[in-house]
Amino acid sequence: MPQKPLFISEKALDRENQAKYITITVTDMGTPRLKTEYNVSVLVLVSDVNHNAPAFTQTSYTLFVLENHSPALHIRSVSATDRDSGNNAQVTYSLLPPQHPHLPVASLVSINTDNGHLFALRSLDHEALQAFEFCVGATDRGSLALSSKALVRVLVLDTNDNPPFVLYPLQNGSAPCTELVPQEAEPGYRVTKVVAVGGDSGQNAWLSFQLPKATEPRLFSVWEDNGEVRTARLLSVRDAAKHRLLVLVKDNGEPPRSATTTLRVLLVNGFSQPYLPLPEAVLAQAQADWLIVYLVVALASVSLLFLFSVLLFVVVWLCRRSRGAAVGHCSVP
Structure with a gap:
């Protein structure tokens, strides 16, 4: 009578390496061992155990x-x-x-x-x-x-979402700073330097400088890389004394962003004078001088009037004191 076959694993089974096992030949356990006249295929399926982490x-x-x-x-x-x-x-x-x-x-x-x-x-x-x-x-x-x-x-x-910020000259609404340039300055004389920083990073923070507008465009120039403002030619006595420069600061972003700043330049006859006032300041100073003169004259007039009053009082007092002796000798009414 045929018996049910007994299957014994020779090693630990691993479903992830081999999920199916097939037995092809069936023999008995007698001596000598005899094979069956037919082949039996047995499929062994290995169930999964959760032993692998994702x-x-x-x-x-x-x-x-x-x-x-x-x-x-x-x-x-x-x-x-x-x-x-x-x-x-x-x-x-x-x-x-x-x-x-x-x-x-x-x-x-x-x-x-x-x-x-x-x-x-x-x-x-x-x-x-x-x-x-x-x-x-x-x-x-x-x-x-x-x-x-x-x-x-x-x-x-980074995206180019911040315009350059100008550190010098200050753009906070205070009185503008005036740069002084001697009329004897040679071409290439350094007037000042515009200092700015980019608000972004990388190539968006690379800055370039331009001079799109000036009172005398051919008199000054700005270095594109560092923002230095210099004289472009030799100055002459026919050049205006007061100049206004508009400096454009532009970053290298796409699209580029920019900012502007205004420079005031004053040509002076050497630096012996520490500061040459602008015409507006000259007018204000003249008005102040007239006010001082008026105050001095008024103070002098009041002082003279006070002194005259004191002298008159003394004379009257002396006349009254001597009236009893010689009233007619006093000519003061």
């Missing part, structure tokens, strides 16, 4: 995001696979708590638990935050769930 396709991800993007932007997807089967191979994604509690990662990005898609939640500003990183987790749905994690680093790329 594995990310990369141990770390670097993502690039342009600043000032629209909210809910899809940045990129992370992906993890599990070598198990069934629920043991189903993966869900999550954001892990940040290592630095002061960085609110959950308010910056989110992750789709089913497919690993990452959506910036709000617009990012390169000038405020250039880069940040966080960890994402992948967890299977096994009864004893296993998980793994990967590092995600986000780089916020």
Whole structure:
């Protein structure tokens, strides 16, 4: 009577390496061993045990995001696979708590638990935050769930959204500074230097300088690279004493952004005079001088009147004192 075959594994079974085993030939255990007259094929299926954790396709991800993007932007997807089967191979994604509690990662990005898609939640500003990183987790749905994690680093790329800022001359509404230039200055004489910084980074912060407008365009020039303002030719007595220059500062972004500043230049006859006032200042000074003269004259008049009054009082007092002796001798009424 045929007996049911007994199958004994010679080594531990691993479903992930081999899920099916086939026995082809059946023999008895007698002596001598006899084979059956027919072949029997036995299929052995190995059931799965959740012993493999999800594995990310990369141990770390670097993502690039342009600043000032629209909210809910899809940045990129992370992906993890599990070598198990069934629920043991189903993966869900999550954001892990940040290592630095002061960085609110959950308010910056989110992750789709089913497919690993990452959506910036709000617009990012390169000038405020250039880069940040966080960890994402992948967890299977096994009864004893296993998980793994990967590092995600986000780089916020700069866009040209800030115009240059002029540090000198000051543009805060105060009295404009006047640069003095001797009339004996040779061509190339350094008048002043416009100092500015770019509000962005990289090539968006590279600045160039131009002189689009001036009282005498051929008298001054500005160096494109460093903002130095110099005389372009030899000065003459026929040149106006007062000049106004408009300097344009432009960055190298696309599209470029720019700012302007105004320079006031005064040609003086040497530097023996510490400062040659402008015509407006001369008029104000003349008015002040007339006021001083008026006050001096008024004060002198009051002083003379007071002195005359004192002398008159003394004379009257002396006459009254001597009236009893010789009234007719006093000529004062």
